[in-house]
Amino acid sequence: MKRFLIILLNFTLVFSSLAFAKKQVVEEDANEITDIRKVDKLPEFSKGLKGLNNYLKENVKYPEEAIEQGITGIVMVSFTIDKEGNIQNVKAVSTTPYEPFVEEAIRVVNAMPKWKPAIRKKQPVNVRYALPISFKLN
Numbered sequence: 001m002k003r004f005l006i007i008l009l010n011f012t013l014v015f016s017s018l019a020f021a022k023k024q025v026v027e028e029d030a031n032e033i034t035d036i037r038k039v040d041k042l043p044e045f046s047k048g049l050k051g052l053n054n055y056l057k058e059n060v061k062y063p064e065e066a067i068e069q070g071i072t073g074i075v076m077v078s079f080t081i082d083k084e085g086n087i088q089n090v091k092a093v094s095t096t097p098y099e100p101f102v103e104e105a106i107r108v109v110n111a112m113p114k115w116k117p118a119i120r121k122k123q124p125v126n127v128r129y130a131l132p133i134s135f136k137l138n
Helices: 002-031 048-059 064-069 099-110
Strands: 073-081 087-094 118-120 123-135
Touching: 064 099, 073 099, 087 099, 099 123
Parallel strands: none
Antiparallel strands: 073 087, 073 123, 118 123
């Protein structure tokens, strides 16, 4: 009887370990970022490219000090668009050395509404996306 219980206990431990490992793989897959070059359909701002340009025009606030000093620049912002279209992990990856531009670019991207997610094999996937934000004086 004791031997049967040990075998049963080992059997239970093996299957619970397998179930845990499977759950862990599923959770990791849910957070996996797909190479944007491998998607069937690119992510899209909820109102399209024109809507994205309008959003940036309406929401980017040019720092007053930069206006007064005639400072211009471009900030390349990288972020994840998850399967639900949410913006996550916003980072400036290539920037002008003017810190207020970097802060403003990150603020504006973090405040964006949901995007339409990228699609691969008819399923939404997480992708990294890069967006240049220009600070130009007219």
